[in-house]
Amino acid sequence: MKQTRIIDELLASELFGQQLDLEPVKGGAVNKSYRLTTQSQHYFLKTFELNHITPTDRQALFFQQQQLFDLGISPKPIYLSHAHDFQVESWVEHVSLRNATKSNSEKIQLLAKVLSDIHNLPTLASSIDLPKDWLLYLNAANVSEQEYWQNRIEKCKPDWIDTHKVDQVLCHNDLALEHVALTNPVVVFDWEYASLGNRYFDLASCALINKMDYHDISMLQHYYAEFSNLSEHEVFEHCQTQFPIVQLTYDLWQAAAATVTHDSVSS
Known part of the structure; x- marks a missing residue:
């Protein structure tokens, strides 16, 4: 532009x-x-x-x-x-959670608290049709092996349908560490993908976006369960269902975004 x-x-x-x-x-x-x-x-x-x-x-x-x-x-x-x-x-002058002088565990604890707070907000947000978005991303992406992507979509779609309207809350869907400003009170940026959805999809998205390893994910789930008054075991089990859905969404979005970036550079 x-x-x-x-x-x-x-x-x-x-x-x-x-x-x-x-x-x-x-x-x-x-x-x-x-x-x-x-x-x-x-x-x-x-x-x-x-x-x-x-x-x-x-x-x-x-x-x-x-x-x-x-x-x-x-x-x-x-x-x-x-x-x-x-x-x-x-414009918000701030230090992001990513750049804060805090330990890794402190950052993950605060990230879990922010995510829990978001999930408790009243909102007029609308829901999204993620399987429809998957197909839009796939059509926009310059990828081969269409059958491979279609198989992943068909594998994830039933779980998305079964869980999307369960534990439905306001989801940020892009809660990276740099999107959390350590202001008073905390301010969160980039609400572009916010919608009503399953809380565990948002939790799994947060882990993926921040490139967390198994130990970090376990901490995130532990603190989130604590702040949300939920069973840690249930949080873990529900996230396991959501991780393949989140990974598929992320992979297709990346493929579509890469195509858009390449086309804009070429033009």
Whole structure:
């Protein structure tokens, strides 16, 4: 996405003044992130590069983030572009949980606490059809061995159907250590994939995204069970069901994202 088009739309909105500067900052694997500077303050701006692959109701997510801001756990969303392909929100000065001067066990304990807190939030979030997204990712990805991917989808689909509406809570679905800001209170970034879903899918996603080994996963499950007043054994068993579903989702998303990145570089 051209920065000039972003600047032109922001100027036309008359919400940010007439002197604007966009500075790239470290972001995700596909979406681009910027610090938007005006005459008086800074904002965070993020582009959405996969809209054409997975149609997403950005307006609903914008309203959902407003609700989460009111609950004190999210930056304030300020502006959603006309095409719903970029968003501006408040800039939060912070140290991320990843960069915090804490031990590994302390980081995992706090991560479990944040995840448990998210799962207890009231929300108007909508559910998602993950098997539909799998097919969208697969169609967008430049992969061979279609039969291999279809077999994985067919193997995971019954477990997703059986568990999706069980233990259903607000799920972040992308709770990386760098998405947790050690502010007071803690603020969480990147609600792009938030939805209603099975709590153990979100827990397994958190473990995968943060590249946890077996020991770290065990700690995460232990602390999550403790903070959520759940049986540690049940948490472990339910996560075992979710790990293949999460891995399939992650693999297909990565394949689709790699294709988008390659195409944008080639063009």
